[in-house]
Amino acid sequence: MSAQQEAAQAVESYAGERYKYGFVTDVEADSAPPGLDHDTIRFISAKKGEPEWLLTWRIRAFERWLEMEDEEPTWAKLHYPPIDYQEACYYSAPKSDSDRPKSLDEVDPELLKTYEKLGIPLQEQEMLAGVAVDAVFDSVSVATTFKDKLAEMGVIFCSISEAVKEHPELVQRYLGSVVPYSDNFFATLNSAVFTDGSFVYVPKGVRCPMELSTYFRINAANTGQFERTLIVADEGSYVSYLEGCTAPMRDENQLHAAVVELIALDDAEIKYSTVQNWYPGDAEGRGGIYNFVTKRGACRGANAKISWTQVETGSAITWKDPSCILQGDNSVGEFYSIAITNNRQQADTGTKMIHMGRNTKSRIVSKGIAAGRSDSTYRGLVRIQPKAEGARNHTQCDSLLIGAECGAHTVPYIESRNPTARVEHEATTSKISEDQLFYCRQRGIDEEDAVALIVNGFCREVLQELPMEFAVEAQKLVAISLEGSVG
Amino acid sequence: MPAPRTIPFDYPVPSASPAPALPGDGLPWLDALRGEGRRLSAGGLPGTRTEAWKYTSLAPLTELEFSHPAATLTEAIPAELGPGAFDALEGPSLVFVNGRLSARHAQLDGLPAGLRVRGLAQGLADDPAGIEALIGGTEALNGDLMAAFNAAFGADGCIVETEPEAAGKEPVLLRFVAAPGSEPLAYHPRVIVRLGAGSSLTLIECHEGPAGAPTWSNPFVDIRVGEGATLSHVKLQVEGDGAYHTALTKAALAGEARYESHLLALGARLARHEIHVRLAGEGADCQLRGGYMARGSQHIDNTTVIDHAVPHCESREVYKGVLDDTARGVFQGKIIVRQDAQKTDGHQLNRTLLLSPKAEIDTKPELEIYADDVKCSHGATAGEPEADQLFYLRSRGLDLRTARKLIVQGFMGELLEEVGHEPTRAVLAERVAAWIDGGRS
């Protein structure tokens, strides 16, 4: 057996390993009946005590969505059975929602146990220093920590439902301003039915003193989850936001259609990092999360900067392209991505960099690793608008194949309408070299560790963009995603 | 409002009299092929919602009223065609006027042994079974709309064949020229090229036409390169500024075969050069080189698919372009590596110089890979000439205009170096130089 085959087999045997985070928490859910119509939306809105303008916005989105029947994206390199949107359940909140916990002591212990199993540092004593957690359990945010400390500095970090009540002027001003409700099939659906998510506002000149973090989970059966996250960095401010997720094992496919909107004003910087480790389905492709996400940031002001970093190892299907609209002069957009697919996973991920302002810069580094019978696609757009004098883009897009039955695809779109702009794109596809494997093994490193070592090296440029707290976890995840059952 | 998948197209414009006969009408297999072509093409032209046509809209073509191509078959071919780009070349040549082979302009004296060149319309009359074997059935259309138009309305073309081990010294020239006229005119020539094992040939395809003439040429070139054979395929496209050119070239390569494509696209209002190469035998080698230079409101689209179907093949692709004024360039290059195609070595590069603030390039270099033991890469760059290159030249005393010209010359010159046949290379180099000097081709 060749070293390559062995490596492939080592990777495959991971499928045999039970999904580490596969368990279901037994919490009584207070759910809307399955199905989607005007009443469902009124139910969600009423349940959350929303103002009239938001209900109107949701209804408008819903009506637009109904017209989009044939606009469910088909261009992506993804294959999945048609989703019955009437089958899904659009609202599920832990029962304790009717009586919100004031402190961790009041939180359902079952829930806390779940987070503990996931290793989420919810309780303060278990928390990594400097990390504030806004945990989303199914659809409702149940606890937020470090809020007081942030409040002192004027930083608002809360659930979006709370923000609608407490800071309606901010939400109304920015919600849908980057991803309009009519944007695309999944974003429009999200606009109609979103239940919760995070809201962050960093005031002028404030440097947020800690990494903000949210862990998403999907729990109750047949519950589509529709987060909505909105982050606004006012002039001269800085914030780093971490999003990480795991989900319990499920037999049926679950839909996840989140929307994340970022707004950076003059001289502001937002760093958004994601580690996505949802249940990918079993070796035969049964179960697993459908992850259709719209993430977009607008550099509204001059010298603004938005940086997306993602490590995508989970989900049966991942469809996302965190994008940057570079409106302000000298604004900067970055996209650093690692996408690992194994077994029957499919990922169609990339970014869009829309250069509108002068001297705008973007950098794209994408590392795709495909193993098993999976398919990994990078799909990216770099558009230079006519007024983007002096714009610069550099794209590096590398794919690594492990095993003979997977596929790696690179589909970059480059549209340049300004001669002073300079756009450069480079891409490579290769396998782990036999020479590299042999060298490592000759030094006594076993095959699985050698594969992990080489893959981590391949991903290094992206891993080093992650905040420290995440980097270690991500590195482990890269190894776990490709390891066999050993170790 | 989503873009259309197809654009309705009244082609040919309805006429009171029944459609005239095309050569070969009545042959059952050909009737079937043309019928299928008509059925597919009745759906219209591909629209920009079709991924392969995302950046090129054929909508302007629908504004022209074309009569049935057969209607012109009875017109006399003018004796005087004006100078051709490759007049200075020796060797066999065929001339097609408005898509029809002109017997009086053909130069087929002294064809070397092992080389056979004949017209398609004539072939249909003399050797229908032989032509049927070459063209094949309706499945060859494979749903491709432009090939369907070609199949349905193609009146003529030619067949170039070499016997095993034959080596043609001089290139075979195929000149396609539109005669001056103001009526919209469409033609759909079919060129069939079959290289026997171990043979070699240089084929020149040249498309010319007068300024302003509203023509649509839709050639389909069907190439098979036999085992160990080598085809060097040169294409110069310098049609007038009223022309539409939608070309489809399909090449299939047997083991150890080599296919070189050298394209220089300078003409037409809108031109699309689509090339599909299938590496079907081990050790096959594909070299695609394309140059495009456009100004005014020209639109030049290069779309290529290199399909590695078997192991141990190599492909190299370099496309370079220069865009001025409000011209728009498109490059869509796809490399497919099938699951069995281990040890594939594929490289692709697209570079564009933008000379004007309103020029635009849309580039989509694409890798679709299903085999793990491969080396594939692509690269793309777009921008104006490098400031430090310009500065260097100017610091040596060149004025800005001269410096820019020199840079463009060097940029395009690299491409032409690969053309093996010296006199052919000289013709292409002259065209590039003339373009740079601002002369219309």
Place this chain on the structure above:
Amino acid sequence: MSKPMLAIENLHATVDGKPILNGLDLAVNEGEVHAVMGPNGSGKSTLAYVIAGREGYEVTEGSITYRGEDLLAMSVEERACSGVFLAFQYPVEIPGVGSATFLKTAVNAARKHRGEQEYDAMEFLKLVREKRAALGIDDGMMRRALNVGFSGGEKKRNEMLQMALLEPTLAILDETDSGLDIDALKVVADGINALRGPERAMVVITHYQRLLDHVVPDKVHVLAGGRIVRSGGSELALELESRGYAGLGLEPSAAA
């Protein structure tokens, strides 16, 4: 009396179905340094790869016994962990993998194999600092990705550092001296000499005599046509140097 550490008997090996080694015999005792010399294409590198267990080098006949065990039955990393070290002629580049990370992983793999406590980062750094100072490797090289952009000399020094850290019982050095200037050659020779010891054996594969000026071998073997055709003391290397392979009646083509 020394014990045989490595015993190769009647070794036949093919690469891509082509026979390269044709009945090679070689015995190396504990504490000895053997030089294997031979013209290009004689099978020197093949011998090194077969000992290390590289895929594609198929043993069709014969045996290799290492410390009384059947070496050919062991996987590549088992051989490495039980003390077989190959210094590569062309060390491969591994982008993104830091030299220090790699070394720590390798050293700890061996320690784990021997049932020893793995080093933590601090202990390991201390160890590396000592070894690297002795070899004149600067800290900057340790921070770079493994072998990426290293000069030929740097790569070979890095191999010597790995050897010093892994402390093998059997070291195979495959043309470690090729392409080195005199200073780098000295570093390589010092690295080898520093490791010489009664419990350790080495096989130095080389094309030229010049490394042997600095590393005096106990025995010299001449490999041609896939077999050992002559063996002798260190004087044999000098004889080769003055008369050439042809002078010994060994045409380089003998291997073809």
